[in-house]
Amino acid sequence: MIIKSIIAFLLMSTFVALVAPQISTAADQQELTVSAAISLKNAFEEIGKLFEAAHKGVKVDFNFGASGDLVRQIEGGAPVDVFASAAQKDMDEAEKKGLVLPDSRINFAGNSVVLITPANSKIPIKTFQDLGLNQVEKIAAGNPKTVPAGRYAEEVFVYFKLLTAIKEKLIYAENVRQVLDYVARGEVDAGVVYTTDAMVKAKDIRIVATAPEESHKPVIYPAAVVKGTNKEILAKAFVSVLISEEGKKVLERYGFKLIKSVQ
Amino acid sequence: MLFSLRLSLQVAAVATFFIIIVGITIAYFLARRNFSGKELLDVLFTLPLVLPPTVTGYYLIILFGRNGFIGKQIYAWTGWGIMFTWYAAALASFVVALPLMIKTTRAAIESVDKNLINASYTLGHSEFETTLRVILPLAKKGIIAGAVLSFARALGEFGATLMVAGNITGKTDTVPLAIYSLASSGEWSRANLMVIFFTLLSGLFLYIANKLNKGII
Numbered sequence: 153m154i155i156k157s158i159i160a161f162l163l164m165s166t167f168v169a170l171v172a173p174q175i176s177t178a179a180d181q182q183e184l185t186v187s188a189a190i191s192l193k194n195a196f197e198e199i200g201k202l203f204e205a206a207h208k209g210v211k212v213d214f215n216f217g218a219s220g221d222l223v224r225q226i227e228g229g230a231p232v233d234v235f236a237s238a239a240q241k242d243m244d245e246a247e248k249k250g251l252v253l254p255d256s257r258i259n260f261a262g263n264s265v266v267l268i269t270p271a272n273s274k275i276p277i278k279t280f281q282d283l284g285l286n287q288v289e290k291i292a293a294g295n296p297k298t299v300p301a302g303r304y305a306e307e308v309f310v311y312f313k314l315l316t317a318i319k320e321k322l323i324y325a326e327n328v329r330q331v332l333d334y335v336a337r338g339e340v341d342a343g344v345v346y347t348t349d350a351m352v353k354a355k356d357i358r359i360v361a362t363a364p365e366e367s368h369k370p371v372i373y374p375a376a377v378v379k380g381t382n383k384e385i386l387a388k389a390f391v392s393v394l395i396s397e398e399g400k401k402v403l404e405r406y407g408f409k410l411i412k413s414v415q
Numbered sequence: 416m417l418f419s420l421r422l423s424l425q426v427a428a429v430a431t432f433f434i435i436i437v438g439i440t441i442a443y444f445l446a447r448r449n450f451s452g453k454e455l456l457d458v459l460f461t462l463p464l465v466l467p468p469t470v471t472g473y474y475l476i477i478l479f480g481r482n483g484f485i486g487k488q489i490y491a492w493t494g495w496g497i498m499f500t501w502y503a504a505a506l507a508s509f510v511v512a513l514p515l516m517i518k519t520t521r522a523a524i525e526s527v528d529k530n531l532i533n534a535s536y537t538l539g540h541s542e543f544e545t546t547l548r549v550i551l552p553l554a555k556k557g558i559i560a561g562a563v564l565s566f567a568r569a570l571g572e573f574g575a576t577l578m579v580a581g582n583i584t585g586k587t588d589t590v591p592l593a594i595y596s597l598a599s600s601g602e603w604s605r606a607n608l609m610v611i612f613f614t615l616l617s618g619l620f621l622y623i624a625n626k627l628n629k630g631i632i
Contacts, residue, residue: 221599290499295582297600323499323581338481339498 182210184386185231189238189300189373190216190327191263191346195406196236202402203393210386218327220298226251226378233387236375236394238263238328238346239300243374256377256387260394262409263346263371265304265363270338271356277342279361280308284317291321292334292343301328304368305344311367332357346371348407372411416609418585419593420616426501426589427569430508434565438516439558443546445517446524457521464514468574471511475579479506497579501587504580508569515568516561523557524550563624567617 184203188196193216200212215222215230219237223246226232235252237243246252269277275287283291294302302324309315325331328345335343336356350359375394377387393399400410445457463471479486479497490496497503527550535545551558573591580587582596590613597606 218599224599224601227601295596297596323583326577326582337476339496 182383182386183213184210184233184383184390185213185215186234186236186390187215187217187222187226187230187232187378188234188236188375189219189222190329191238191301191349192216192236192373193329194352195348195403195408198402198406199393199399202398203390206393207386207389212390218294218299220300221327223249223251224298232378233381233383234375234390235378236260236373237300238371238373239303239369240372240374241303242300243376246376251379252376253379253384254376256391257374258376258391258395259372259374259411260399261373261403262411263348263373263407264365264409265301265308265344265368265371266347266350266359267342267344267361267363268332268335268350268357268359269342270335271358273338273341273358275341277360280312280314280363282360283314283321283342288318288341289321290323290340290342291318292323292325292331292340294328294331294344295324295326299325299327300371301331301345304363304371307368308344308363311364351407373408416593416605416612419588419590419609420612422501422504422587423570423589423591423613426504426508427566429505430512430569431562431566433509434513434516434569435558435562438513438561438565439520439551442517442520442524443550446521447550457517460517461514463511464518468507468511468572469578472507472575472578475503475507475510475575479503479579499581499583499587501580504572504576504587504589507575507579508572511572511575512565512568515564519557519561519564520554523554523561526557527553559624563621567620570617570620 186196186200193214196214196216200214203212204210215225215232217225219239219242222235222237223242226235226246227249235243235246237246243252243257247254247257267277267280267283269275275285277283277285277288282288293305294300296302296306306315309318323334323340325334328349331343332345332349332353334340335345336353342360344363347359347362350357375391377384377391381387394403404410441460445453476498477483479489481487481490481496481498486496486498497506531549531553532545535549540548571591572589573595576587576589577592577595582588582592584596588596590609594606594609594613597603597609
């Protein structure tokens with residue numbers, strides 16, 4: 153009987169100890185939720201820290217994923233304050249559906265599309281066209297329906313007139329970092345990701361080719377404040393950081409292209 | 416949609432087939448034998464039941480991925496890999512649904528009247544014969560219940576399947592995966608169709624299974 157009471161007491165105190173910190177911090181801390189394309193992960197995490205340092209008492213929560221999935225979440229009422237996607241298309245959809253404040257929308261970075269293979273791959277792939285080789289059995293790319301990198305990849309395949317030849321070899325991933333992971337682990341023979349993603353796993357992969365700019369729509373990342381946020385000022389502040397000198401330095405360090413036009 | 420349905424049934428059927436064979440065997444030894452480490456083995460086999468499917472998927476990748484412990488050897492010997500094939504989907508379903516079969520079958524076998532089993536031995540029957548003609552028939556209800564539960568679980572497998580088989584349209588997109596894709600890309604009307612159809616189908620299987628169970632007394 154005593155043992156049972158002791159165990160019950162321990163369980164309850166553990167529960168309270170785990171929950172209590174969250175209750176107290178929610179009261180005196182502001183949380184900003186940012187949904188961003190997963191290719192922005194490393195750069196944004198650092199920008200998040202910069203923002204928190206400049207805004208005491210603010211905590212930035214990131215929600216990374218494929219831009220298409222993120223739009224779906226916001227559409228479903230996810231309590232997000234800022235949205236940053238890897239393509240104009242997803243932001244256009246968000247704007248059309250009245251999910252973001254149009255006046256807050258800006259472009260803040262660019263990227264390029266590269267073809268990568270596992271670092272120790274023995275298949276001689278030197279160009280996109282080599283994807284048609286018989287030795288290439290599996291090619292990873294984002295799902296064009298939800299992943300901007302997948303759409304860009306498809307555009308590149310179409311540009312090089314490869315789509316029909318490699319259609320059977322395509323393995324669609326849920327987001328661009330999953331494509332990177334498949335290639336890094338050697339599960340596939342090649343994959344299409346952004347230059348910035350390739351930098352993250354430089355040791356496990358090899359960049360074999362960069363897609364020419366005319367082979368796909370320009371990769372320009374937009375960001376905007378989500379409609380319905382109750383932290384509009386803070387959200388706008390975050391978006392401004394992306395085009396500030398500090399923000400640009402971070403983005404540049406992670407391999408993103410700086411773009412001249414902002415709107 | 417038809418492809419996904421056919422694929423789901425195929426994957427679940429193959430997985431359940433092996434689950435029945437392997438499940439009954441393991442359940443028998445857990446029920447009828449005593450050896451050190453038995454309960455630890457039981458825990459090991461039951462783990463996929465309580466672990467999140469993503470953890471199970473993670474272990475499967477570590478074991479069967481291109482550079483996994485087992486996958487590496489398979490690739491070295493045959494140049495073939497299980498990842499991104501429907502076999503991987505069947506494997507994922509097998510692993511997550513096996514515990515259900517083992518648990519229900521073990522309980523069913525343990526509840527068989529030991530007097531009847533002993534009687535069979537005293538009449539000169541071997542263990543194998545006794546198992547086949549006395550124990551299993553008496554444990555039939557539990558075994559069938561286990562098989563139905565396993566089939567249903569195999570049919571609905573999502574997390575581990577997504578990780579090892581991927582979601583390749585026309586190759587590995589089982590119904591749960593297809594619905595996930597449709598929902599992700601906002602194709603709600605097509606998703607609705609699949610969801611309703613799948614719900615009715617699953618309900619039908621359950622109904623048939625219940626009837627089968629009752630009819631065998």
